[in-house]
Amino acid sequence: QVQLKESGPGLVAPSQSLSITCTISGFSLTSYGVHWVRQPPGKGLEWLVVIWSDGSTTYNSALKSRLSISKDNSKSQLFLEMNSLQTDDTAMYYCARGAGGGFAYWGQGTLVTVSA
């Protein structure tokens, strides 16, 4: 079955960079795009970026200058990097895949806390 699982550093110091990995199974990255969505504690959802099956990307323009997404199809992994982190970047970071309309499959999320 389709599964996505995020892994990340947990704690990041202010002004530092973040790297998160999403490992997928049950489908191929050469066939589906995968998105990143984040959710600050107690708040709503914010879409960040998608990497499509052909490797092209679409970014949320509000964060584009700070984000980078890539993938390794052979390892079934996606990588999200964000630089210049601040406390308001503290959030649960999810990877998600579409199927039909909307985001049908979600990972469990990885909590990133930005703190000194």
Place this chain on the structure above:
Amino acid sequence: QIVLTQSPAIMSASPGERVTMTCSASSSVNYMHWYQQKSGTSPKRWIYDTSKLASGVPARFSGSGSGTSYSLTISSMEAEDAATYYCQQWSSNPPTFGGGTKLEIK
């Protein structure tokens, strides 16, 4: 970007009560998707393409709407329906979510 405004932000309903929550878009959208999220868990796609129920979603749920106004209705509230519901559009980039409606059981 299209802003989605959900109302009410918080509501409570008694078992068996009919529940309706709304999602208003700042510009016309073609479809609306809805997600259910319970505390400590990932969002689940609940209703997609405005009115299609995701797999496993009870038939007491329904979605409707068009243009800038969409709604999610529960015909008869059950305790397990207590959760936060988010609407989401992708008629234009970037995809955006509403702020959520927290539904509580009385």
